[in-house]
Amino acid sequence: MIKNVIFDCGKVLAQYDETYIASFFTDNAEDAELLGRVGMARKYWDRFDRGDLEEEEYLKLVKEELPLRLHESVERLSEGWIDHCDSVPGMAELVMDVKKNCKVFLLSNFNKKLRQEAYKIPALKEFDGLVISGEVKMVKPSHEIYRYLLDTYGLKAEECIFVDDNAANIAAGEAVGIRGYLFDGDVSKLRTHLLTLSVIS
Structure with missing residues (x-):
């Protein structure tokens, strides 16, 4: 029973859709795709989920793969993504x-x-x-x-x-x-x- x-x-x-969520943190569709793909990439997200990465470490690694114009966006994404799930x-x-x-x-x-x-x-x-x-x-x-x-x-x-x-x-x-x-x-x-x-x- x-x-x-x-x-x-x-x-x-x-x-849970990465591009859809990322679209709330940038007005550009191409940037939303990039932000979702990199900012929520499994190679980082899995380590974050496992507790192996603190938020500051996660952001540092992600910013290395993103253009400067999206650095503020990924910070806001990290803080507020769950609002859009x-x-x-x-x-x-x-x-x-x-x-x-x-x-x-x-x-x-x-x-x-x-x-x-x-x-x-x-x-x-x-x-x-x-x-x-x-x-x-x-x-x-x-x-x-x-x-x-x-x-x-x-x-x-x-x-x-x-x-x-x-x-x-x-x-x-x-x-x-x-x-x-x-x-x-x-x-x-x-x-x-x-x-x-x-x-x-």
Whole structure:
């Protein structure tokens, strides 16, 4: 029986498109593409999410790859990008329905600022616990972060389902005994799946 639903954040609870987000920090479309591609590049973002880079170090590395005209823009991007991660339509309502029968948790590769900014993502207000990679210095798909979540909140793997948009992350969860659901952006399909598991009614 499923008693706990674990959600990823980016592209599950909140929409996440680098160029779209960057467009709020520059008026030029080409600069927005460059700012999003470099300023939110996985090679830096992953280290930031893992807690290996502080914000100042991240900005220093990114500025080395950006023209001077975008240095102020990337500073504002680093400070305010989460303001432009719109909620996935229908997800906040689904979380509220899940909460009627189950507990809900977050397991996300994000820098530690997410906890401070979580109130900006409506669905996160209802969560029973958050595990954020930048705080614990572990990242998906490492098995240790899944075990950390289970141990921290006293959860049994077989009583959990994990919703993520990344197949490798789903596979890692399944390797430690957590059922997975690969989210493709279709909230109604996820709702139907949770209905079949009696997670919602």
